[in-house]
Amino acid sequence: MARKQTTYVILGILAIHDNQSGYEIRKTIQQTVGFFWGESFGQIYPTLKKLLADGLIVAASPGSAPKARRQEYSITAAGLACLQEWLVIPYRDDPPRDEFLLKLFFGHEATPSVCIAHVRKFQDQHRRLLNTLLELEGLARIHSSNNPGFPFWMLTLSYGLARLRSDLEWSESALAMLLTQEAAAASNAPLAKNEHAANLA
């Protein structure tokens, strides 16, 4: 039975920590797998309904503080089985699409400063994400190091950190290259003017 990916993120998150509302599930997703996975409410709430109807999750009333109108869910045995079935299926790599690289690839059609701006944005974002991941790593080590899932979380985290560092390293050399090219272009134009002036004189 082919289900959409949202199904499995939700099941997986509930398998790690039960009794979460749709709102909380989304927050947990952002805080744990957010750096390589995103989900929107427009996707989460309908999926939750479907999972409930299929018996993969059950509705549980909030234990302690019954705030607002709020529905918590837990994973069922059937849900766990469904998750485990999915886990063994070879992953399919989603068709790659990187608008940043695409703009860079066509960079010759733009002025030098355009690519420089893109790479700077890229660096900013990656630096910020690096800080976030380092914080996340610290928190995980403190609060979850005895959790059986911990080694796997560290695996994805170390992937993220390795990639981030590689990306930042690359971006430095890319920026250096673009800046020298810009400088060359800038010195060529005035040079051309000077030559023109020299010719006139």
Place this chain on the structure above:
Amino acid sequence: MARKQTTYVILGILAIHDNQSGYEIRKTIQQTVGFFWGESFGQIYPTLKKLLADGLIVAASPGSAPKARRQEYSITAAGLACLQEWLVIPYRDDPPRDEFLLKLFFGHEATPSVCIAHVRKFQDQHRRLLNTLLELEGLARIHSSNNPGFPFWMLTLSYGLARLRSDLEWSESALAMLLTQEAAAASNAPLAKNEHAANLA
């Protein structure tokens, strides 16, 4: 005017090399930006019609060998302007989705061999892609090093290579970790049995 991304890939490809058919454009995309961008025919042909209607490209009859029924296109001044406008707009990073990492993150819910299989597949794919990119780099250096776009192509290529190497390095340590964990799990089960037998004796 907001256009879909397919628009700009096509325009960009035609800006680099004119007089290509839809079929050729797709092939070119695969061979140049394929490692970070994909396009399907279901997307290309309708977009080509739209670009033609909007005057961003023009239909050109095949120059030399008029094979099959086949339509070549070239970019217009308006098309180039449209591409350039798009290039300066800050890139928006597409919401990240990596099924491989997601399965790894939930790895604790599966048997150790499951994650190992995923990582092995990951390694295979990345090694193959590394070879492809190295070949691509060689070809580009031979045939296009004097093209004004060359530095930008090398930028994306070096990004791909850096990432690939980082990914492969990570995958080695990930695999090592998973293998020791698997060995530990395998030696624990028999150990438990032995203890049980010892208790009986």
Place this chain on the structure above:
DNA sequence: ACACACATGTAATTGGTTACATGATTTC
């Protein structure tokens, strides 16, 4: 004759984002 690459297109479906609509609770 057969297979493969060339070549173009359409239709169905899906997976997903975004915007909209609503309202309660907490905090300042």
Place this chain on the structure above:
DNA sequence: GAAATCATGTAACCAATTACATGTGTGT
């Protein structure tokens, strides 16, 4: 009392994949 966060949901839209349908040219 205003603002932020918590909380749930629906509807419109869209970009893109996939499968389907069709046919030609080339090489074996």
